[in-house]
Amino acid sequence: GDQVKQSPSALSLQEGTNSALRCNFSIATTTVQWFLQNPRGSLMNLFYLVPGTKENGRLKSTFNSKESYSTLHIRDAQLEDSGTYFCAAEDDSGYNKLTFGKGTVLLVSP
Amino acid sequence: GPKVLQIPSHQIIDMGQMVTLNCDPVSNHLYFYWYKQILGQQMEFLVNFYNGKVMEKSKLFKDQFSVERPDGSYFTLKIQPTALEDSAVYFCASSLAAGDSQNTLYFGAGTRLSVL
Structure with missing residues (x-):
């Protein structure tokens, strides 16, 4: 199964609303990084x-290593928040190898 | 913020040919990485590189793949020969360090490789 499970896979928000994305880890995770990929791929x-x-x-993120999850909270969503959000878990090899989730596609509409 | 540049942004190549993807990492960074993303899927780790050596590679880093950074110039990923399944977007990343907050990864915009 997926070593990094992201949920939801897709999300639609209206401008000004709040939401939370989540990642659950089934691998030993020392640190977590969150990324936003824009429609051009950057x-x-x-x-x-x-x-x-x-x-x-407007962003707040938590990593709970004991319960093996991380969350990303978005407050007062704006149109420019649209894109794909990825979380990535770093293992304990010490070489910064990241295992990515499949991403959450977020669409913020007026 | 710090920028990683990748050249070219798109490369089209015939199966069996050699291709070199170029990455200009953040200037003072010491650790370099390649990740592969097939359309619609998550990024997958290929390799990391430090002090002129590969530190760790995944099973996706086939024997046909090689990396180098000669004389502090571009960090390159060479595929020789290419196969159809190599079609993907290849992302280069760099970090200042590994093992603490300085190992925040900065990614380039990716090179889309199309093998025909």
């Missing part, structure tokens, strides 16, 4: 997480 790093929570503007 990947932007959103968060690098050790166990704990980080916040950046």
